[in-house]
Structures are given as C-alpha cells and as structure tokens.
Amino acid sequence: MRESLKKQPDPIVCKEIFEPAIADEHTRSFQNMIWLNLAHVLMLQKQGIIHTEQAKGLCRELVALSQEDGSCIGSDPRLEDYYFNFEAYIIQTCGMETGGALHTARSRNDLNSTLIRMNVRKAFFETEQKLEGLISAILELAARHTHTVMTGYTHMQPAQPITFAHYLTGVTQGLLRDRARWANAFGALNLLPLGACAFAGTSFPIDRVYVADLLGFDGVLQNSIDSIASRDYLLEIAADCAILGTTLSRFASDLYVWTTDEFGYLSLDDALSCCSSIMPQKRNPLALEHIKAKTAHLIGCFTDLSTVLRSTPYGHCRDLSEMNGVFWNGLREMNTSLDLLTAAIRTITVHQEKMAERTDKNYSTVTELADTLVRQREIPFRQAHHIVGNLVRKSVSKGLSANQITAAQLDEVYFETTGEKAGYTDAQLRTILSGRVSVENRQSLGAPSPENCEKMIAEQTAQLQQSIAARQSQQGRISCAYENLMQQSRALI
DSSP states (O other), X not given: OOTTOSSOOOHXXXXXXXXXXXXXXXXXXXXXXXXXXXXXXXXXXXTTSSOHHHHHHHHHHHHHHTTSOSTTSOXXXXXXXXXXXXXXXXXXXXXXXXXXXXXXTOOHHHHHHHHHHHHHHHHHHHHHHHHHHHHHHHHHHHHTOTTOEEEEEETTEEEEEEEHHHHHHHHHHHHHHHHHHHHHHHHHHSEEOTTOTTTTOOSSOOOHHHHHHHTTOSEEOSSHHHHHHOOHHHHHHHHHHHHHHHHHXXXXXXXXXXXXXXXXXXXXXXXXXXXXXXXXXXXXOHHHHHHHHHHHHHHHHHHHHHHXXXXXOSSOOGGGXXXXXXXXXXXXXXXXXXXXXXXXXXXXXXXXXHHHHHHHHSSTTHHHHHHHHHHHHOOOHHHXXXXXXXXXXXXXXXXXXXXXXXXXXXXXXXXXXXSSOOOOOHHHHHHHTOHHXXXXXXXXXXXXXXXXXXXXHHHHHHHHHHHHHHXXXXXXXXXXXXXXXXXXXXXHO
C-alpha cells in the first residue's frame, strides 16, 4: 500500500498513531465496514463498473464475514489503517482479480468519512435513548410530587413556595429543548459522503443516491470537497453535548445541595454514595459529584474539536483523525452522566415533611401576604411590599419564623403606613402564610399549582412520546435499509 514510498512507517508512527487507530476502528467499525462495502459492491455491479462474478465473490465473502466477530481481520500497523487490513483480508480470501476490485471508484477519504458517520449514527441513537430515559424518570418522579410543597430559590436564597413537581418540570422543559437540539443534529449527520472519492469525484458512472438508500442515509452530500472536508456535524453534536451537560450539571448541583444536612430535602441512595474512610457518619453523594465533573469535560470536548477543525484546510488532512478520539471520549462522558443521573432520580428519597416545614418557616410565603393585601385591602403593590418588608424585618429581629407572626404584629406595621389595621385574625394570617395555600393560589400559566403541574407533566410526556416515536421511525428506516441490503446481497450470491 506504500508503493510510492521508499520506507516503511517508523515504529513510533506505528505505535502512537496506526496501532491505536486500527484497534479502535475494529471495535467500532467492523459491522459498518461490511455494510458499507456491500452497498458499494452492489452499486458497482448495478452500474456495470465491475463484473457480476466479481460482485458475487465479494458479496459472498462479505456476507460470510458478517457472521463472524472480525478477529480474522489483521491489525498490521504497516498497512496504516483498518481499511487496508480489511481489504488485504478480502484480497487474500477472494484473490486479486475479485478482491482487488473492491476499492474501485472510491478512496479511503470518502470511505472513512462515511464510516465515521455510520459509527456516530449508531451511537447517536444510543445517547438519544438515554436522554429520553432520564426525562421519563424525572417526569415519573414529578407525577408523584405535584402536591409536595418546597421552597423555590433565587440567588440561593428562599424566594417563594413551589412544588417539587414544578421544579422538576422546569428541568424537563430544558431537557426537552436539549432533546430537540439533539434531534436536529441528525439532519446534518445522516448524509452520505461516499462517492466523493479522494475529493474530486470519479469518472466512473457511480450512483450515489442508490448507495445512500442502501445504507439508510437521508441523502448525499452534494459537493465532493465538502463530503471529505466536513466534520461540522461532530461539532454540532459536541456543542449539543456541552449544552445538555450544562443542564445536567445545574440539575445535579441543586440535588447535591439539597442532600446536605443543612437542607435535608433529599437523600441519595446508598448504592450511589460512598462513605468516609475516617468519619463513620458520612454519606457522600459521589454520583452527583461525578456528574458535575464529567459534564465539564464536554465543554472541553467541544473546544478541543473546534480548535482542531479551525486550523485544518478545507479538504482532507490527517488532522481530522485526531478529532475521533476526542469525540468518542466526550460521548462516553455524556452517556455516563445520563446513566448516573437517571439512576439517582429513580432511587432518590424525597423528604416531603422537611420541605413543607422549611417553607412555612423561612419567609418564602410573605409575597403571598403582599399580594393578598393588594387584592383584599386595595392598596398599591409597592405600599404592600413596604409593609410586608417592615413586618419581616421586625419579626426576624425578634427571632420569629414566618409561621410565628401574629395578626397583631401585622396590624402594627400596617397602621404605621396606612393609619388603619389590616384586620386579619391569627387563623386567617396562618392560611395566607401557608406554603400549601401559596402554591394552590398560583394558577397562572406555568405557575406551581398542582393542577398546572399535572398539565405540564401531561404535555411534556406527550412531547417526549412524539420524540421517541420519531427516533424509533428513524432507527426503523435504517434497520430496514440494512435488511434490504443483506437481502439484495444474498440474492446476488
């Protein structure tokens, strides 16, 4: 394969570049290499570019090879890459006249560009399913907690009462946008480069559309240079991973804080925790810690890929191969983060009483008091805000929690501003300052009332099911394409 070169590759090149690349490609690409070659052979035969007997011999060997594990394929680094080892095996088993025809009307450039897309496509769906599983798990948890009152936080300070379901559906709404971005990336991914050859096409009468159909691609990349040069679809997926990872990390950070003894809202399952080597009381939420760290790697992955690509000429360069390891490492971190977070959500313990108790005490309910004064006493909101602010200041100075405020105390600060009394009983004030009543009163679109949360869960579940159906349809079409490919190959044999 190195006929034009005087020397064999240097041992350091073999060890550091060729050997690891061949090993990775064998693990990731063996079956896809067979399908790709079968489609190419069928096209060559259909177009009369190779003889039918050559095509039969190639298909016979490729179909037989599909029933094996690929261990028969060599891994000689002196052949530079996995394909040359693959081709060498085909020539060895079929003879030069037949095996040597396999590479007609193509190059390693368009072959590898196609193979990468096929490999990524398979992994793309696996990650997509994991994301769907996480969203489903969160929605199931939310459905159990539409009436679970908790404090909502802004600036990490108690803000207003919400429900746990309201918080969770906020997260899933963001994850569904992440899911939509992910699905959108498939359009750029699922296009066929094969047929571009080295980068300038071919003089053979090939049928690229036919190959695209055989391999389940949505179409072909029109420009032969772009077919070889483009890796922007990897950047798009990496960017989507970075954005999704940011959502996951923010979610994990909240869960992390809420598992602390100071909050005590949640408990992570023991199976996803570890203990201290010296402090016997410790239950460390290691799964959440690893999620936060792993999602940071996704930003690095995108940065690494974009940095490599930005300095690479718009054509074929081996620089592009350096993107592969970075991309797959990033996708592995993405999948691990999704798996860990899904496991955490499915096993987490929610301490509802602690959430409700904290909400009734921490003054997060007093905005409802200000709103009530506006509605029932018909004073301007800014005035009501001033009154309640004074009430909170005086109550805090006395060491009182929100549910210890009396009607008399409210009357005192109300009189200072208006010259009148607010006129509520202690029982009425307790109701107004109840976290449960606060969330029940919030019926505006998207607000945390149980009815609203149930509606959001139903809508998001329906949206998720539509997404799952779309993904299954895409997978089904590709599976059907592969089945048809094998049927045509066997029919030719």
